[in-house]
Every structure is written in structure tokens, then in C-alpha cells.
Amino acid sequence: MLELQSNAISTLANNQIPGTNTWVAIINWLNDFIQPIEKDYDMVFLDANPSFSMYTQIAIATSTKMVLPVMADDSSRRAIQNAFSLVYGLKLPSEIYSKYAFAEKLKEVDMPLPKVYMILKNRLTQYMGAASAYATVLQEIDKDVLSLLKTYTDMFAFKTLDMGIIDVRDFQTTGVVSAARGCPLRKLKSGRLGLMGKRVMVREEYRQNCIDNVETIVTRMSKEL
Known part of the structure; x- marks a missing residue:
């Protein structure tokens, strides 16, 4: 059902209506819903799909902070890299894509991007010691994040890895x-x-x-x- 709705949302967002930025109107759906009731809550959590579909973009555009979960595998490392490309427009394969990047679209209408607030190393087990292959992957993720943190400080809500990365054991x-x-x-x-x-x-x-x-x-x- 969600994927069917996503197709409909994407179609609406790409409609050309004179005098109306339909993409912005759609991307603000959750903002429009939350704003009247935001004073009633200390914090609102939006659980977004890992795919960068239209409903994920709506959630990200509504957020002020972003929590990124990772696991000890190469797919999670790539997912972190993809998140920064898709959300912040970093390291795009070609300048051609910049015009259509999510970050650029928000910038055009003066909407802020959320800051990376926390990175959760998820589903850790007792078998992921310092000498394990799992630990090596997690260390590479640390290096990737540290490099981004040094270069793009304004994209993060924390200043050091210790402040932003939390280890979470497998439940x-x-x-x-x-x-x-x-x-x-x-x-x-x-x-x-x-x-x-x-x-x-x-x-x-x-x-x-x-x-x-x-x-x-x-x-x-x-x-x-």
C-alpha cells in the first residue's frame, strides 16, 4: 500500500501547475500536519524508509535532526555514504545531478536540511571484538564519518565521534x-x-x-x- 501511495505522491509532486511549486507543497505535508500541534510534544519521531522515495523525503524535510542506524557490514557503510549524497548532495557522480538534488531543491525555497544528530551502531554482539572482521567495517565507518565531520561541520549536531556515535547491542x-x-x-x-x-x-x-x-x-x- 505504501509503495502504491508513493507512486501517487511522486506523480503529484511532478505536476506542473502555474504559480505553484507542487514539489514544495507535497514535501511540506508533514510540516503542515505537525505545526499546529508541535507545542503539545517535546519531540516527534519519524521512522523513515531506507529507500529515498518521496515519503522518505517528506520525513527528512520535516525533521530538524536525523538519526542514522548502521550495522557491521559493507552495505551499511555504503548506506551512510549514500545518505550524505542523497540528503546533502555530497559526492554526486556528476554536476548534472546537482540541479535535481534534494538539498538543492530545499535550498531554492529556503528550507533547512536536518543535521546528523546521532549514528547508532546497531545490533552489536559479543563476537564483534577489536580483531574481528565486523570491527574492521565499523572502524571504516568511523573513518568515513570523521572525514565528513571535519570537512562539513555544519551538517552535524555533534563535534566529535564520541558525542555522536552510540553502540547498541543486538536485542x-x-x-x-x-x-x-x-x-x-x-x-x-x-x-x-x-x-x-x-x-x-x-x-x-x-x-x-x-x-x-x-x-x-x-x-x-x-x-x-
């Missing part, structure tokens, strides 16, 4: 059970729990690790409120 079974049961991690009990007709073990140590990870992220965000 594994605990996260699956919590999500499937619709039960917050703090209220989730440890031990064997029923899930879709089966008994699943949730270890207290793992549950507490999940809570600690969430609290680290929330604490970092709360400093800005």
Missing part, C-alpha cells in the same frame, strides 16, 4: 518478544514467556542490557530538551 530474542507482545522492555518479565503458541526464554541479563541501551540513547536526546 535478539528479548527485542522480538517485546515487540511481538507489544510490551515495553521495562515491563517485560524475564523467564519463559508465551509467544505465538511457543515458550520463549527471555534472560534477565539480556533484558537489562536492552534497557541500558535505550536509556543511553534517551539520555543523550534528553539533554537537548
Whole structure:
């Protein structure tokens, strides 16, 4: 359904209507929805699709800060690089694309881009030690981000890697059970729990690790409120 809607949205955004910038009108849909109620909330989270479809662009244009999750694989490294190309117009394959870049379109109508607020190294496990291949990939991601941070400081909401990158352990079974049961991690009990007709073990140590990870992220965000 979302992909069908995306096609319709893209078609609307590309319509040529005299005196109307249809792309801007569409890109502001969420802004128009949130502005009347923004004083009722401290923070609004927009969960965007990894693809750079029209509805992802709407979410990014509405945001002031952006959280980028990465995992210990080359696809995540490429995804980070692609994010900076697609969102900020960096390292485009040709100048021809600059005119049509997302960043350039927002610049033309004086709309700001969100700053990279946090990079989450997601789904880390005990097997990703310093000597592992996983660690090597994560270190390369650090190098890529550091290089961008030094060159394009204004695109980031943090000044050092330690301030912006957070390690997040893999929630594994605990996260699956919590999500499937619709039960917050703090209220989730440890031990064997029923899930879709089966008994699943949730270890207290793992549950507490999940809570600690969430609290680290929330604490970092709360400093800005």
C-alpha cells in the first residue's frame, strides 16, 4: 500500500501547475500536519524508509535532526555514504545531478536540511571484538564519518565521534518478544514467556542490557530538551 501511495505522491509532486511549486507543497505535508500541534510534544519521531522515495523525503524535510542506524557490514557503510549524497548532495557522480538534488531543491525555497544528530551502531554482539572482521567495517565507518565531520561541520549536531556515535547491542530474542507482545522492555518479565503458541526464554541479563541501551540513547536526546 505504501509503495502504491508513493507512486501517487511522486506523480503529484511532478505536476506542473502555474504559480505553484507542487514539489514544495507535497514535501511540506508533514510540516503542515505537525505545526499546529508541535507545542503539545517535546519531540516527534519519524521512522523513515531506507529507500529515498518521496515519503522518505517528506520525513527528512520535516525533521530538524536525523538519526542514522548502521550495522557491521559493507552495505551499511555504503548506506551512510549514500545518505550524505542523497540528503546533502555530497559526492554526486556528476554536476548534472546537482540541479535535481534534494538539498538543492530545499535550498531554492529556503528550507533547512536536518543535521546528523546521532549514528547508532546497531545490533552489536559479543563476537564483534577489536580483531574481528565486523570491527574492521565499523572502524571504516568511523573513518568515513570523521572525514565528513571535519570537512562539513555544519551538517552535524555533534563535534566529535564520541558525542555522536552510540553502540547498541543486538536485542535478539528479548527485542522480538517485546515487540511481538507489544510490551515495553521495562515491563517485560524475564523467564519463559508465551509467544505465538511457543515458550520463549527471555534472560534477565539480556533484558537489562536492552534497557541500558535505550536509556543511553534517551539520555543523550534528553539533554537537548
